[in-house]
Amino acid sequence: MASLTGVNKSLIIFAALVVVLAGIKAASVIIIPFILAAFIAIVCNPLISFFGRYRIPKGIAVVLVVLIIVGLGVSLGGLVGQSVNDFSQQLPEYKAKLQEEFVWLVDLASQYNILIDRDQILSMFDPGKMVDVATNMLTGLGGVMANMFLIILTVVFMLFEGPTLSKKIHMALADPDRKMEQIDRFLVSINSYLAIKTLVSLGTGIIAAFYLWILDVDYFVLWGVLAFMFNYIPNIGSIIAAVPAVLLALITQGPLTAGLVGAGYLTINTVMGNIVEPKFMGKGLGLSTLVVFLSLIFWGWLLGTVGMLLSVPLTMIVKIALEASDEGRWVATLLGTGENIKN
Numbered sequence: 001m002a003s004l005t006g007v008n009k010s011l012i013i014f015a016a017l018v019v020v021l022a023g024i025k026a027a028s029v030i031i032i033p034f035i036l037a038a039f040i041a042i043v044c045n046p047l048i049s050f051f052g053r054y055r056i057p058k059g060i061a062v063v064l065v066v067l068i069i070v071g072l073g074v075s076l077g078g079l080v081g082q083s084v085n086d087f088s089q090q091l092p093e094y095k096a097k098l099q100e101e102f103v104w105l106v107d108l109a110s111q112y113n114i115l116i117d118r119d120q121i122l123s124m125f126d127p128g129k130m131v132d133v134a135t136n137m138l139t140g141l142g143g144v145m146a147n148m149f150l151i152i153l154t155v156v157f158m159l160f161e162g163p164t165l166s167k168k169i170h171m172a173l174a175d176p177d178r179k180m181e182q183i184d185r186f187l188v189s190i191n192s193y194l195a196i197k198t199l200v201s202l203g204t205g206i207i208a209a210f211y212l213w214i215l216d217v218d219y220f221v222l223w224g225v226l227a228f229m230f231n232y233i234p235n236i237g238s239i240i241a242a243v244p245a246v247l248l249a250l251i252t253q254g255p256l257t258a259g260l261v262g263a264g265y266l267t268i269n270t271v272m273g274n275i276v277e278p279k280f281m282g283k284g285l286g287l288s289t290l291v292v293f294l295s296l297i298f299w300g301w302l303l304g305t306v307g308m309l310l311s312v313p314l315t316m317i318v319k320i321a322l323e324a325s326d327e328g329r330w331v332a333t334l335l336g337t338g339e340n341i342k343n
Helices: 002-026 028-053 058-111 118-124 128-172 181-214 220-230 237-253 255-281 289-309 311-323 329-335
Strands: none
Touching (some): 002 289, 028 058, 028 181, 028 289, 181 237, 181 255, 220 237
């Protein structure tokens, strides 16, 4: 009877989870701008603290931060938007040239008795699809940013409410004496992660754009912004960001430049991801590599481009919430790296 009760409870929890996820999927139009606003508010919170150290009133500090956000957003959005439009108009021509390069590789392989069916390979593998992935994600994020006024307004309220958030959570969870230290640890870890990740991603984007400018690759600003955004996506984000730039260099300047672009991206991401970021972030937030990859797929399906960009922080929210529950602690253990497991 006890086991039957446990099964029924698990089925109820699973059914409730399905209903919640379906609700989030249906309300994604509202939820996505809210999540993006929370991300911007967390990233900008250190600026509020910085202004506070110079005794600048909080209202003025929030106005200054919002002006910075709007100024950067408008200038960068206009520049990137024009680049996206120009690139989209040239895309059919680029894809045709890319297929010609791919056919040349197939013909070269046939000279060494490596026989490949050209039509079958092209039907199975369209190299232009790689470029479409990046441009579609940029377009999707641009669609979200169309609600800029709502996002900025939400950011303003979040910045004003930020200092009292921890106290409210403790009161809501019946912990007025602040004994649940994991709540504060979670808020600090997420804040630190997003702040450090943003700075590292910004550095990655600037270095990549400058490097492509030196090599005279078209739309270097667009690829720099792409490198900045996709650096938030763990594991495969840097690869996706590099593919369009490498392919464009291949069809416009040849294999040598494409190889230099690929080597440059590899060097930049190795240095920034394996040296600079771990130095400031430490051991990270305790998620296994498999979970990071699966979270990318799951949150991307649930919330689109924004979900992919924020897959790690969103998964950390779930992990910390599960750690606070006796029933869900085993799931949190599965999500972790397993460093505490003894052999």
